Amino acid sequence: MNWTFFHKLGSPKWFYDISGKWLPWLQVSSLVLILVALVWGLAFTPPDYLQGNSYRIIFIHVPASFLAQAVYMMMATAAAVTLIWKIKLADMALKVMAPIGASFCILSLATGAIWGQPTWGTWWVWDARLTSMLILLFLYIGIIALRGAIHTTEAAAKACAILSLVGVVNIPIIKFSVDWWNTLHQGATLKLTEKPSMAPEMLWPLLLAILGFYLFFTLVMVLRLRIEILSRERKTRWVKELVS
Amino acid sequence: MNAVRKQRLILVLLLLAGVGLAVALMLFALRENINHYFSPAQMAAGEAPVGQRMRGGGLVVPGSVERDTESLKVSFRISDGAGEVTVRYEGILPDLFVEGSGVVALGKLSNDGVFEASEVLAKHDENYMPPEVQKAIDDAHPKSGYSKPAAQTTAQSELRSLQDGS
Numbered sequence: 001m002n003w004t005f006f007h008k009l010g011s012p013k014w015f016y017d018i019s020g021k022w023l024p025w026l027q028v029s030s031l032v033l034i035l036v037a038l039v040w041g042l043a044f045t046p047p048d049y050l051q052g053n054s055y056r057i058i059f060i061h062v063p064a065s066f067l068a069q070a071v072y073m074m075m076a077t078a079a080a081v082t083l084i085w086k087i088k089l090a091d092m093a094l095k096v097m098a099p100i101g102a103s104f105c106i107l108s109l110a111t112g113a114i115w116g117q118p119t120w121g122t123w124w125v126w127d128a129r130l131t132s133m134l135i136l137l138f139l140y141i142g143i144i145a146l147r148g149a150i151h152t153t154e155a156a157a158k159a160c161a162i163l164s165l166v167g168v169v170n171i172p173i174i175k176f177s178v179d180w181w182n183t184l185h186q187g188a189t190l191k192l193t194e195k196p197s198m199a200p201e202m203l204w205p206l207l208l209a210i211l212g213f214y215l216f217f218t219l220v221m222v223l224r225l226r227i228e229i230l231s232r233e234r235k236t237r238w239v240k241e242l243v244s
Numbered sequence: 245m246n247a248v249r250k251q252r253l254i255l256v257l258l259l260l261a262g263v264g265l266a267v268a269l270m271l272f273a274l275r276e277n278i279n280h281y282f283s284p285a286q287m288a289a290g291e292a293p294v295g296q297r298m299r300g301g302g303l304v305v306p307g308s309v310e311r312d313t314e315s316l317k318v319s320f321r322i323s324d325g326a327g328e329v330t331v332r333y334e335g336i337l338p339d340l341f342v343e344g345s346g347v348v349a350l351g352k353l354s355n356d357g358v359f360e361a362s363e364v365l366a367k368h369d370e371n372y373m374p375p376e377v378q379k380a381i382d383d384a385h386p387k388s389g390y391s392k393p394a395a396q397t398t399a400q401s402e403l404r405s406l407q408d409g410s
Contacts, residue, residue, distance in 0.1 A: 048374070050340065050345075055372060118338075121364070169263050182301065186369050189370040197372070
């Protein structure tokens with residue numbers, strides 16, 4: 001198999017050039033999708049038969065939780081690429097994604113607590129789903145802290161990659177916690193194999209919100225990665241020509 | 245892929261497998277402690293330890309809720325279809341505490357077989373629908389007494405057949 005395309009993909013200059021063209025599209029599409037989904041979900045969908053209006057936090061809680069887990073999976077993939085192929089761009093991606101993932105994780109935990117108080121009767125419970133999500137937040141914080149604690153770039157890259165890979169074992173635990181244990185958190189509403197257990201007029205804005213959050217994540221990630229590329233490649237000729 | 249990279253790929257896979265195995269063994273060894281949960285059937289059959297803090301959960305049996313007029317004391321029965329147990333609790337119940345819907349209670353089993361709860365939480369299911377849809381379902385299936393509409397669980401249908409039999 002020919003791997004040259006893969007190494008070309010890993011070239012910081014190539015990525016910097018091509019990602020500049022994506023930015024306007026990402027900005028417009030993420031803004032439009034999130035606006036449409038949230039206005040639709042928060043103002044125009046019918047209330048739930050049991051929870052009334054408090055269920056509407058789902059339009060933020062579910063996309064944020066999806067992203068918190070998806071970003072970690074992307075970080076673990078970047079970690080494997082860093083360790084095996086030693087591609088610098090993968091390590092830069094790992095670095096810039098960690099704070100974004102941590103933010104989604106905090107948003108997920110906070111909205112969950114706000115919803116849990118009226119619905120369950122408590123802000124927090126040491127339930128398998130909630131606890132494994134809190135561990136995910138600690139993993140994110142750990143990876144950010146580890147990067148800050150090691151001064152040489154190569155050593156930090158290796159340490160963070162290993163920690164990210166070790167932590168990926170938590171992702172299936174989060175996903176299946178509601179099936180494996182008797183948790184207070186309900187089971188999945190959106191399933192890959194079955195029909196979602198949600199009325200279609202509530203489902204559509206939710207799916208739009210998830211897509212919008214993904215695009216927003218991509219936008220923030222690309223913006224941060226471009227800055228990281230410029231700062232790490234500042235001694236190369238193309239960056240010097242670009243800024244002068 | 246050259247030999248060095250292949251070797252590193254194998255190392256990464258071994259790392260993942262090793263960590264996965266370690267965590268799986270740990271969770272398997274701790275499975276009793278992670279979730280100290282007993283079903284109403286286990287409590288009724290005397291399989292649950294008396295006087296030990298644990299979690300119990302089930303559906304609130306319709307018509308079983310008795311509130312004390314003087315205090316916040318409340319008692320109700322929970323069922324999983326296979327057995328029932330009485331729960332005693334003093335405090336404010338969550339808004340979504342409805343007869344026929346699920347609850348999770350934290351507390352101790354007393355000597356007379358009553359579950360003394362120190363905390364009662366309402367368990368919500370994964371179904372979301374507008375009130376009109378729920379009304380349509382209620383009209384189609386008159387008064388089951390249970391609030392959970394779609395996809396009636398086996399526990400509920402079993403419980404209903406139990407009640408019909410008595």
